[in-house]
Amino acid sequence: MRGLRGRLRILAGIVILVAIVVAILDPQAAFNAVQLPLFALFSTTRMVLAYLLSLVFAITFGATAATNKRAAVIMLPLLDVLQSVPILGFFPAALVFFVVTFQGSPVGIELAVTFLIFTSMAWNMAFGVYESLTTIPVDLEAAAASFGLRGMLRFRLLALPAAIPKLVYNSILSWSNGWFFLVASETFTAFGGTYTRPGLGSFITNAGIAGDATGIALGIGVLAAVVLALDTFVWRPLGVWSERFRMETTGHEVPRAPSPYERFRWLPRFPRLRRTFRTAIQPVVTKYHRASVRLDRTYSAHPQVLRDIRYVDLAMFVAILALVVVVGVLGLARLFLSRLPDAAAELPRAAASSFIRLGLAYGIALAWTIPMAAWIGRSPRGSRYITPVLEVAASLPATALLPIIVGFALIVTASLGPAAELSAILIALFSMQWYLLFNLIAGVRGIPEDLEEAARSFGLRGRAYWRRVLLPAMVPSLLTGSITAWGAGWNALIVSEYIPFLSPPPHVSGLGYLLDIATFRKPLPDNEMILLTILTMIVIVLAMNKLLWRPLYKRAAVKYRVEV
Amino acid sequence: MEAPLLEVKDVTKSYFENGKEFKVLDLIRFELAERDFVCVVGPSGCGKSTLLRIIVGLEPPTSGQVLFEGSPIRADNPQVAMVFQSFALFPWLTVTQNVELGLEAQGISPEDRHGRARKFIDAVGLTGFENAFPRELSGGMKQRVGLARALAIEPLLLCMDEPFSSLDPLTAQNLRDEILQLWANPDLPPKAVLMVTHSIEEAVYLADRVIVLSSRPGHMVAELEIDLPRPRNRKEPEFYGWIDEIYSLIV
Numbered sequence: 001m002r003g004l005r006g007r008l009r010i011l012a013g014i015v016i017l018v019a020i021v022v023a024i025l026d027p028q029a030a031f032n033a034v035q036l037p038l039f040a041l042f043s044t045t046r047m048v049l050a051y052l053l054s055l056v057f058a059i060t061f062g063a064t065a066a067t068n069k070r071a072a073v074i075m076l077p078l079l080d081v082l083q084s085v086p087i088l089g090f091f092p093a094a095l096v097f098f099v100v101t102f103q104g105s106p107v108g109i110e111l112a113v114t115f116l117i118f119t120s121m122a123w124n125m126a127f128g129v130y131e132s133l134t135t136i137p138v139d140l141e142a143a144a145a146s147f148g149l150r151g152m153l154r155f156r157l158l159a160l161p162a163a164i165p166k167l168v169y170n171s172i173l174s175w176s177n178g179w180f181f182l183v184a185s186e187t188f189t190a191f192g193g194t195y196t197r198p199g200l201g202s203f204i205t206n207a208g209i210a211g212d213a214t215g216i217a218l219g220i221g222v223l224a225a226v227v228l229a230l231d232t233f234v235w236r237p238l239g240v241w242s243e244r245f246r247m248e249t250t251g252h253e254v255p256r257a258p259s260p261y262e263r264f265r266w267l268p269r270f271p272r273l274r275r276t277f278r279t280a281i282q283p284v285v286t287k288y289h290r291a292s293v294r295l296d297r298t299y300s301a302h303p304q305v306l307r308d309i310r311y312v313d314l315a316m317f318v319a320i321l322a323l324v325v326v327v328g329v330l331g332l333a334r335l336f337l338s339r340l341p342d343a344a345a346e347l348p349r350a351a352a353s354s355f356i357r358l359g360l361a362y363g364i365a366l367a368w369t370i371p372m373a374a375w376i377g378r379s380p381r382g383s384r385y386i387t388p389v390l391e392v393a394a395s396l397p398a399t400a401l402l403p404i405i406v407g408f409a410l411i412v413t414a415s416l417g418p419a420a421e422l423s424a425i426l427i428a429l430f431s432m433q434w435y436l437l438f439n440l441i442a443g444v445r446g447i448p449e450d451l452e453e454a455a456r457s458f459g460l461r462g463r464a465y466w467r468r469v470l471l472p473a474m475v476p477s478l479l480t481g482s483i484t485a486w487g488a489g490w491n492a493l494i495v496s497e498y499i500p501f502l503s504p505p506p507h508v509s510g511l512g513y514l515l516d517i518a519t520f521r522k523p524l525p526d527n528e529m530i531l532l533t534i535l536t537m538i539v540i541v542l543a544m545n546k547l548l549w550r551p552l553y554k555r556a557a558v559k560y561r562v563e564v
Numbered sequence: 565m566e567a568p569l570l571e572v573k574d575v576t577k578s579y580f581e582n583g584k585e586f587k588v589l590d591l592i593r594f595e596l597a598e599r600d601f602v603c604v605v606g607p608s609g610c611g612k613s614t615l616l617r618i619i620v621g622l623e624p625p626t627s628g629q630v631l632f633e634g635s636p637i638r639a640d641n642p643q644v645a646m647v648f649q650s651f652a653l654f655p656w657l658t659v660t661q662n663v664e665l666g667l668e669a670q671g672i673s674p675e676d677r678h679g680r681a682r683k684f685i686d687a688v689g690l691t692g693f694e695n696a697f698p699r700e701l702s703g704g705m706k707q708r709v710g711l712a713r714a715l716a717i718e719p720l721l722l723c724m725d726e727p728f729s730s731l732d733p734l735t736a737q738n739l740r741d742e743i744l745q746l747w748a749n750p751d752l753p754p755k756a757v758l759m760v761t762h763s764i765e766e767a768v769y770l771a772d773r774v775i776v777l778s779s780r781p782g783h784m785v786a787e788l789e790i791d792l793p794r795p796r797n798r799k800e801p802e803f804y805g806w807i808d809e810i811y812s813l814i815v
Contacts, residue, residue: 139652142622147717148640148669157665161656244697245656 036203036222043186043199044226046110047178050117054174057122058167062129063159064317071314074321076130083123085541086490089515089534091116091185096519099195109195113185120181121174128166136162137247161245168242172235179227180397180431180488184495188520200226201400208403216403220396227395237274331531341528346514347536354497354510355540357421358489361428365485369437370478374470377444394434398427399495405430406499420499420508427496432485436478443477444470475556483549490541511537567634569756570596570619570721575628577614587781588614592628594775594787596721598755601747603767606777607814612760615782616725619758620646632721642670645714645754649726651706653698659685659709660694666717684712687752688742704735711739715746715753722754726761740770744794764814768806769796776813785813 065075095112102108136158144158183201187194196202200223207215376383376390398405409423447469455469497512507513511533518529577589588611596602606612617623619630621639630637632644645666653662663681672680685694688708698706707727714722728736746752761767767774768790776785788810792802 137650137652139648139650140654142617143646143648143652143654143665145622145639146620146644146646147666147713148642149665150640150669153669157654157657157668161654164656247655 036200036218039198039200039203040222040226042197043182043201044230046114046199047117047175047182050114050121050178051171051174053114053118054121054125055167055171057118058125058129058170059160059163061122061126062163063133063155065126065130066133068314071317079123079126079130081538081542082119083127085534085538086487086494087116087119088181088184088491088494089537090119091181091494093519093530093534094119095188104195106197109197113182113197116181116185117178120177125167125170125174128170129163132163132166133159135247162247164245165242168235168238172239175230175235176395176397179223180399180491183223183397183399183402204400204403208406211407220400220404223400224392224396228392231395233274233277341526341532343514343518343526343529344532346509347511347532350509350511350514350533351536351540353508354493354512357425357508357510358428358432358486358493361425361432361489362482362485364425364429365433365436369433369440370474373437373440373444373474374466377441390434390437394438398430398492401430402427402495402499423499424493424496424508424510428489428492431488431492435485435488436481439477439481439484440474443474446477447473476553479549479553479556483545483553486544486549487541490537567631568595568597569600569633570758571629571631571634572619573629573631575615575618575625575630577611577618577623578626589618589625590781590783592777592782592784594784596756596758598720600756600758600773601771602756602758602773602775603771604758604760604775604777605764605767605810605814606762606782607779608762610777610779611782612762612777613725615777616723616758616760620644620723640669642666642717643720645717645719645722647707647710647714647722647724647727649729651698651703651710651730653706653709653713655698658695658697659690659701659712662698662709663713663716665713670717680716680718681712684716687715687746688712702735703731704739707731707739711743718753720753720755722757724757724759727759728766729762740766741795744770764807764810765798768792768803768810769798774806774810776810778814786810 061075061079065072065079091112094115095109098108098112098115100108102111140158140162144154149157182199183204186199186201187196187205196206200219204216204219204223207219376386405426406419406423409419409426413419413422451469451473455465460468493510493512494515495512497510498507498516507516515530515533518526518533572592572594575589575592576587579586579588592615594602604612604615614623618625619637621630621637621641621644632641637644654665657665660678660681663685664677667677667680682694685691688711690705690708690712693701693705698709701709707730710727728739731739743757747754747757759767759770771790774788774790776788777783778785788806790806792800792806796803
């Protein structure tokens with residue numbers, strides 16, 4: 001072991017020497033190289049902050065909705081809407097709010113960025129907590145009650161552990177979402193100026209503006225490294241650990257969603273480094289444990305205080321909710337009572353062209369992901385080489401790939417018009433395709449062995465095999481993937497239909513474009529148009545969810561479910 | 565006269581659905597004294613489990629009352645412990661932590677908890693598995709943990725809801741005998757046992773007294789004193805006599 005450490009020390013020395021030489025020869029490159037890790041740190045810090053906020057929110061919201069039936073009546077539909085609405089649509093509004101409140105100071109922009117990432121992380125986590133808490137087996141609840149578990153003790157021993165598997169699972173999804181929005185929000189042009197916060201996202205975007213190919217590659221490379229490192233050292237260990245909290249009675253889980261901590265299996269696992277890390281955080285964990293026991297004591301000693309706190313909590317929630325509802329209703333009423341702005345006439349056409357664009361991207365995604373999933377899912381040898389490539393590509397948010405996609409579109413098509421159209425479709429494709437691919441792979445892998453063997457023994461091959469085994473088995477996961485993919489697609493619209501950092505800015509007609517114009521390209525944000533555009537999106541998304549996906553899903557769940 | 569350990573007074577339970585009343589339990593009435601081993605037997609769907617949930621205070625009765633030592637029962641009463649058909653072990657806690665559950669809720673110090681948990685883990689024969697997680701145990705071992713967890717709070721009354729129904733017959737028979745041994749040991753809790761089962765044979769094998777329920781709505785058909793000497797022999801004609809009698813009462 002000492003040999004390795006010695007060699008590492010020599011290596012570090014060489015790296016430092018090379019770095020000094022490079023710094024003397026090319027100060028600019030050295031500056032970039034020093035900057036990048038720092039930028040990565042800034043971006044990751046933003047993500048961590050937003051994540052901690054989401055975690056607190058998810059646990060309180062989910063626990064309240066699960067335990068308070070009256071509150072749940074309002075909270076669940078609210079969550080349903082928030083979860084299915086294109087979050088990026090709120091970004092302009094949030095930005096205006098924070099930038100105006102803090103008069104353009106960096107604090108306001110940081111808050112806006114953190115808030116945006118929060119909105120992309122929080123909802124599915126809250127749903128996860130709610131679902132876990134409402135599906136705790138009856139007997140376990142009864143055992144907790146009959147052995148006298150109450151308050152903090154019940155939370156620590158029953159509720160929190162029960163929520164952990166879904167919380168970890170959803171956290172991984174939330175981090176993928178978060179990177180997408182982080183990159184989209186670290187730099188933006190508005191109110192006649194460009195606001196930039198130092199970070200990986202802004203680094204990539206700025207490199208894109210400058211046409212600096214090395215910079216783009218470096219930025220994306222570092223981003224990929226950060227994502228992979230977090231997965232290796234945080235999410236996969238957490239995923240393994242969370243298995244301990246899974247209930248033994250495996251319910252019929254439809255759909256067979258892919259487990260996100262299954263990815264990156266090919267990466268080295270660094271057991272020693274991990275153990276060191278675990279020993280390092282052990283004191284903190286112990287301290288937390290002791291503190292929570294002490295809190296239990298204080299907590300259960302004053303039931304009256306507790307009840308008061310709960311009432312204040314509830315009152316605050318009701319007050320805030322009432323405020324939001326009243327303001328919203330008043331705003332809507334004013335909007336529809338007065339004459340609609342002229343620009344509103346463009347809404348139907350914009351909605352249609354956005355929809356067609358997403359449909360096209362969805363079609364392209366289906367065309368390649370179905371055969372690819374069928375191949376990867378059934379050929380372990382082939383997948384060993386292709387899976388790492390796909391997983392790294394999928395771990396990069398589409399927003400980070402924006403400069404590459406736009407550049408590619410500019411090279412392929414000569415004039416700006418079709419280039420803008422092509423890049424918009426490509427960005428939507430990159431946002432949508434991975435959800436389809438990995439869900440479909442999970443669907444194919446989920447085909448029970450004996451079903452496969454039965455098919456083989458009856459000589460099912462070629463088209464018959466596809467029609468009778470493969471495609472039906474894919475249907476549930478295809479639907480799950482489609483719902484998520486379309487959600488991501490609507491978000492992509494907002495970054496893809498108007499690309500402000502090129503001049504002249506290429507754009508295509510669509511809802512994302514309208515939203516962008518209404519928010520940023522006028523001296524003052526056009527509130528009416530912002531609201532109308534977001535409303536149009538919400539209506540379309542909810543209509544698709546309720547009228548298309550959910551009915552299809554219900555039928556598929558009955559017909560195509562494979563009993564395991 | 566001192567109040568009996570447990571009094572079930574005219575307990576009735578109804579569920580309401582779309583304004584319609586579904587009666588599940590009708591006027592259940594019996595008492596339990598110290599040293600009693602009582603089994604409630606009935607066909608599936610007669611509301612036995614609901615009755616037990618009401619008796620331990622997990623559900624309120626629609627009318628009637630359950631008194632424990634003269635006062636209304638509460639779910640978190642530390643004198644009453646429960647064993648579940650599905651074991652209801654916390655999958656994220658070790659055997660010791662599961663057994664300590666009720667003690668922790670009572671605010672007993674970690675040292676005392678460990679000592680008591682070890683004593684009852686030994687008593688149910690799980691020595692050496694203190695740090696195992698439930699998923700690593702067989703069904704019979706899991707139910708031993710469930711039993712140790714219930715005994716650890718040293719209850720006066722032990723309530724069991726079909727505790728052996730999810731076990732294989734051999735394991736179940738071993739556990740039955742062990743329960744009888746534990747119960748016969750005056751140094752160990754509990755003072756009385758109330759068990760719900762659908763197996764007539766099990767009831768006759770274990771109980772001093774069998775309460776027979778019939779279904780729709782669940783009502784009491786008979787309360788029988790089983791006066792067979794222990795250990796009971798399943799091959800004796802008297803044993804069969806009791807089974808036949810209860811069987812005919814239910815059908």
